[in-house]
Every structure is written in structure tokens, then in C-alpha cells.
Amino acid sequence: MEKNNLNDEILIENFLKGDEYSFRMLFERYYDNVNRIVYSYTKNYDDAKDVTQEIFLKVYESLKSFKKKSKFSTWLYRVSVNMSISFLRKKSKEKNFFSLEEVGDFEEKFEEDKPSYDRNLAEKILFELPEKQRLAFILSQKEGKRYKEIAQILNVSEKAVEALVYRARENIKILLEKNKSM
Numbered sequence: 257m258e259k260n261n262l263n264d265e266i267l268i269e270n271f272l273k274g275d276e277y278s279f280r281m282l283f284e285r286y287y288d289n290v291n292r293i294v295y296s297y298t299k300n301y302d303d304a305k306d307v308t309q310e311i312f313l314k315v316y317e318s319l320k321s322f323k324k325k326s327k328f329s330t331w332l333y334r335v336s337v338n339m340s341i342s343f344l345r346k347k348s349k350e351k352n353f354f355s356l357e358e359v360g361d362f363e364e365k366f367e368e369d370k371p372s373y374d375r376n377l378a379e380k381i382l383f384e385l386p387e388k389q390r391l392a393f394i395l396s397q398k399e400g401k402r403y404k405e406i407a408q409i410l411n412v413s414e415k416a417v418e419a420l421v422y423r424a425r426e427n428i429k430i431l432l433e434k435n436k437s438m
Contacts, residue, residue, distance in 0.1 A: 266278075268328060294308050314335065392421050
């Protein structure tokens with residue numbers, strides 16, 4: 257059987273027995289999803305990449321403590337959310353003013369071509385959503401997660417997830433209309 261076809265539990269068991277390649281398979285399987293979650297918090301590609309690497313390092317070091325009470329992906333996404341929040345807290349303590357680099361980045365966004373503008377508008381609208389709405393929406397729509405799993409990741413009820421996704425959709429419609437009229 258090819259390792260790509262192995263489920264997460266088998267890959268974890270193999271890794272815990274010393275098979276480093278099994279962890280690489282988990283890394284490759286989940287890297288993009290974790291990076292999207294982290295980016296939804298950091299709003300910065302470089303920071304998201306760095307935090308994502310830190311997440312996988314932490315998972316590598318602590319996988320033996322994974323208790324299998326939930327799916328591996330749920331546990332991994334919960335770790336991702338927690339580490340993203342920790343990163344933002346640390347960053348907000350360190351940052352008291354805008355750097356010249358950030359001002360330059362801001363100006364460059366206005367010089368981008370039209371397709372980038374549309375992508376930037378979509379990202380801008382997503383980032384205008386409240387944090388839990390944004391994350392629930394991304395996990396539901398982009399990651400294809402079920403409400404039950406999102407509820408575990410966000411530590412809320414399934415009904416709360418349903419409401420968060422609904423409100424996110426409604427807010428996106430409002431924000432799109434507002435941006436059309438500009």
C-alpha cells in the first residue's frame with residue numbers, strides 16, 4: 257500500500273515507531289490547510305509561513321501526546337488556531353508603530369493589476385469579518401469541514417457554527433455591495 261493512501265492514524269502510528277517519512281506525509285497532506293488558517297489570522301504571507309512551520313515543529317515534537325479523542329485534523333487545526341492567536345498576542349506587544357516597510361507594502365497594493373485587485377478585495381472583505389465568523393467561513397467553505405468538526409476546532413456548539421457561517425455570508429454580501437458602490 258502506498259503511503260499517500262494511508263489514513264492519518266496509520267501514519268501517526270508509523271511515525272511514533274520511528275518512520276520519519278510518515279510525518280512528512282502528514283505535513284504534505286495538511287500544510288496548505290494549516291497555512292490558510294494561520295493566514296486568516298496573521299493577514300501576512302511571511303508570518304503565516306513562519307507560524308505554520310512552528311506549528312508543524314510543535315506537532316512533530318508533541319505528536320506522542322495526541323490522545324486520539326478527536327480526528328488528527330481537528331487537533332491540528334486547534335493547535336493552529338491557538339498558535340496563531342499566541343503569535344498575534346506576542347506581535348501586538350512588540351509592535352507600537354507602523355514600520356516604513358509596512359507603509360511601502362500598503363502603497364504597493366495600489367499599484368497592482370486588476371486580477372490582484374479582485375483577489376485583494378476578497379481578502380479585504382474576509383478580514384473585515386469578525387474573527388470567529390471568518391474562521392468558521394474559511395473552514396466551512398474553503399476547507400470543506402463539517403459543522404461538527406468546526407465546532408470542536410472553535411470550542412463552540414454546532415448551532416453556533418451554523419450561525420457564524422450564516423452571519424459571515426450575510427456580512428460578505430453587505431460588504432460586496434458596499435464595495436460595488438465605491
